Amino acid sequence: MTQVDLQRLTKIYPGGENPAVHHLSLTIPDGRVTALLGPSGCGKTTALKMVAGLIKPSAGDILFDGISVLGVPTEKREAVMAFQNHLLFPHMSVSENIGFGLKMRGVDRTAVRQRVADMLALVRLPGLEARRPYQLSGGQQQRVALARALIVEPKVLLLDEPLSNLDAHLRSEMRELILDVQQRFNLTTIFVTHDQEEAVVLADQIALLFEGQLQQYGPPQAFYDRPLSERVARFFGGVNFIPGHKRGEDIQTPLGLFQCPSAPLLDGAVLLTIRPENIQLDSHASGANGAYGRIKSSVYMGTHARFKILAEGNSPQPPVAIEVVTGAAGVNQFAVGQRVRLHLPSEKIWLVPAER
Amino acid sequence: MGGLLLPFLPLLLWSVSHRWYFPAIIPTEWSWRAWSYVFKANSQVLPALGYSLVIALATTLLSILIGIPAGRAMGLYRFRGQTVVRVLILAPVIVPPLAVAMGIHMVFIRYGLANTLAGVVLVHLIPVTPYVVLIMASIFANYNPEYEAQARSLGARPGQVFRYITFPAILPGIVVGGLFAFIISWSEYLLTLLIGGGQVITLPLLLFSFANSGDNALTAALSLIFIGPAIIFLVLTSRYLTGRHAAVGGGGRL
Numbered sequence: 001m002t003q004v005d006l007q008r009l010t011k012i013y014p015g016g017e018n019p020a021v022h023h024l025s026l027t028i029p030d031g032r033v034t035a036l037l038g039p040s041g042c043g044k045t046t047a048l049k050m051v052a053g054l055i056k057p058s059a060g061d062i063l064f065d066g067i068s069v070l071g072v073p074t075e076k077r078e079a080v081m082a083f084q085n086h087l088l089f090p091h092m093s094v095s096e097n098i099g100f101g102l103k104m105r106g107v108d109r110t111a112v113r114q115r116v117a118d119m120l121a122l123v124r125l126p127g128l129e130a131r132r133p134y135q136l137s138g139g140q141q142q143r144v145a146l147a148r149a150l151i152v153e154p155k156v157l158l159l160d161e162p163l164s165n166l167d168a169h170l171r172s173e174m175r176e177l178i179l180d181v182q183q184r185f186n187l188t189t190i191f192v193t194h195d196q197e198e199a200v201v202l203a204d205q206i207a208l209l210f211e212g213q214l215q216q217y218g219p220p221q222a223f224y225d226r227p228l229s230e231r232v233a234r235f236f237g238g239v240n241f242i243p244g245h246k247r248g249e250d251i252q253t254p255l256g257l258f259q260c261p262s263a264p265l266l267d268g269a270v271l272l273t274i275r276p277e278n279i280q281l282d283s284h285a286s287g288a289n290g291a292y293g294r295i296k297s298s299v300y301m302g303t304h305a306r307f308k309i310l311a312e313g314n315s316p317q318p319p320v321a322i323e324v325v326t327g328a329a330g331v332n333q334f335a336v337g338q339r340v341r342l343h344l345p346s347e348k349i350w351l352v353p354a355e356r
Numbered sequence: 357m358g359g360l361l362l363p364f365l366p367l368l369l370w371s372v373s374h375r376w377y378f379p380a381i382i383p384t385e386w387s388w389r390a391w392s393y394v395f396k397a398n399s400q401v402l403p404a405l406g407y408s409l410v411i412a413l414a415t416t417l418l419s420i421l422i423g424i425p426a427g428r429a430m431g432l433y434r435f436r437g438q439t440v441v442r443v444l445i446l447a448p449v450i451v452p453p454l455a456v457a458m459g460i461h462m463v464f465i466r467y468g469l470a471n472t473l474a475g476v477v478l479v480h481l482i483p484v485t486p487y488v489v490l491i492m493a494s495i496f497a498n499y500n501p502e503y504e505a506q507a508r509s510l511g512a513r514p515g516q517v518f519r520y521i522t523f524p525a526i527l528p529g530i531v532v533g534g535l536f537a538f539i540i541s542w543s544e545y546l547l548t549l550l551i552g553g554g555q556v557i558t559l560p561l562l563l564f565s566f567a568n569s570g571d572n573a574l575t576a577a578l579s580l581i582f583i584g585p586a587i588i589f590l591v592l593t594s595r596y597l598t599g600r601h602a603a604v605g606g607g608g609r610l
């Protein structure tokens with residue numbers, strides 16, 4: 001039961017031009033799963049290693065339950081990190097690997113053996129005590145690494161890309177295992193991933209990093225519904241960005257006037273964004289928050305259909321490319337070349353600042 | 357193994373011969389004279405054996421203590437001036453040791469190290485250390501230090517990290533480097549002569565002086581004593597020279 005606070009945490013590697021992590025401030029809630037998400041090289045592993053005590057921050061502070069742990073050495077910090085490539089010790093058996101942390105703490109041998117057996121059962125690998133790491137499959141190795149971290153009952157569990165080396169079905173198995181274990185122990189868990197889908201499925205909170213800087217922090221839904229910037233929206237699969245100018249509640253765009261009372265308090269140049277599945281297609285209807293367009297292409301995707309549409313307003317400006325996702329039946333309803341009416345519900349419209 | 361010992365048969369025969377002239381295939385007269393001299397209470401052989409062992413073991417230990425951190429720095433990290441350091445480490449192998457030893461002799465005299473056991477050990481480190489550092493560097497080049505970070509995160513103190521993670525991984529290098537160090541120190545003649553100044557008499561020194569005196573039986577007996585420990589060392593470490601534990605070629609196991 002530990003809340004982790006990062007306060008303006010910064011790491012500048014010797015010889016590095018830009019900070020690997022820059023002024024990262026986060027309050028990571030107790031007993032929940034928090035994802036550090038971002039493209040490769042954005043500083044996720046660096047941040048995790050600082051929490052684990054393996055890298056000394058250049059500036060900033062790390063608090064566990066309000067107390068700074070910067071002076072606590074790694075081995076006493078009780079924030080156990082499981083590394084990206086599982087790093088099972090090759091010269092030890094599975095049970096020696098799992099029991100390693102307890103042995104280092106001087107726990108006696110029979111107790112270690114019992115706890116190792118419990119852990120193997122927990123990660124669903126009973127009976128593999130005597131195996132060597134190279135005799136295990138990738139999924140088994142990852143589960144042994146998880147057991148090895150859990151056995152010491154850490155305050156904070158740190159997982160670096162726990163699913164990245166697994167193929168699809170092992171991934172979902174491992175994902176369930178992590179969630180199951182995390183809920184059982186009510187463990188504050190921070191995990192690192194570059195895969196936004198993984199973060200959404202596993203995490204209660206997501207911290208999105210670009211180039212060492214926090215872009216947005218919040219529950220997964222917020223990244224779809226209320227992204228703070230065009231880059232954040234694009235990272236989460238946003239594709240529709242219509243330039244506009246906001247005054248009051250009205251947004252003037254090349255497609256006409258749109259209204260969105262729920263959008264953030266921006267003024268001036270904005271980008272109007274809406275997820276493709278939230279746009280409604282009609283062959284005739286009219287009304288507010290709408291535009292006309294011609295279907296350029298369509299793709300049938302089994303459970304849904306995806307359309308590329310060139311939309312235009314009344315003004316003599318170039319058309320705007322819009323993507324729309326409908327139910328699978330949409331593919332029979334709308335044909336390429338057809339002229340359609342797009343409806344952008346005002347509560348689904350979101351605004352981000354226009355970037356120059 | 358038997359084939360390996362075959363070359364020592366003539367030495368063995370020589371050491372127990374009294375008369376052995378061409379074209380006899382085996383000695384025509386036998387004698388234990390050489391061996392009884394070797395084990396005589398006041399012979400020079402046993403003290404020389406002792407000196408040689410102490411010097412070789414101390415040189416081996418010290419060179420490994422230097423080789424581990426130096427090899428780690430060379431093999432694991434990239435730093436400015438690394439090429440220069442690499443050349444400097446190799447220099448003693450290329451420059452004739454006598455040239456180095458002459459200069460060092462002056463320094464040793466000033467610090468009272470000339471004609472002492474400690475001085476001889478220090479001067480043996482000159483030809484020995486480069487090999488040990490290079491072997492350790494090649495081990496560390498194939499070593500992933502993240503294992504150490506992983507161990508620390510799991511609760512291992514620095515000493516425990518070395519004992520349970522680093523040491524097992526670099527053991528093949530330590531063994532092979534140690535073997536090189538032992539054998540080089542064990543057979544060193546010139547540097548011992550120069551720095552030992554006749555006070556520190558090791559087996560090679562004794563061997564050369566017997567060989568010079570033309571006493572074939574004694575030279576043969578001493579040669580056998582000289583070769584013995586090196587062979588024992590080699591056999592004990594042979595499993596690290598080949599196969600799964602090999603330090604050369606295959607790299608460490610981590």
Ligand SMILES: Nc1ncnc2c1ncn2[C@@H]1O[C@H](COP(=O)(O)OP(=O)(O)O)[C@@H](O)[C@H]1O
Binds near residue numbers: 014016020040042043
């Ligand atoms: N030990 C190091 N020395 C210098 N630069 C490093 C080191 N480790 C990582 N970096 C740099 O810091 C940045 C962040 O790296 P990292 O934290 O590993 O990113 P991520 O885990 O998000 O892929 C990268 O630009 C990387 O090149």
Ligand SMILES: [Mg+2]
Binds near residue numbers: 041044045046084
């Ligand atoms: Mg990483």
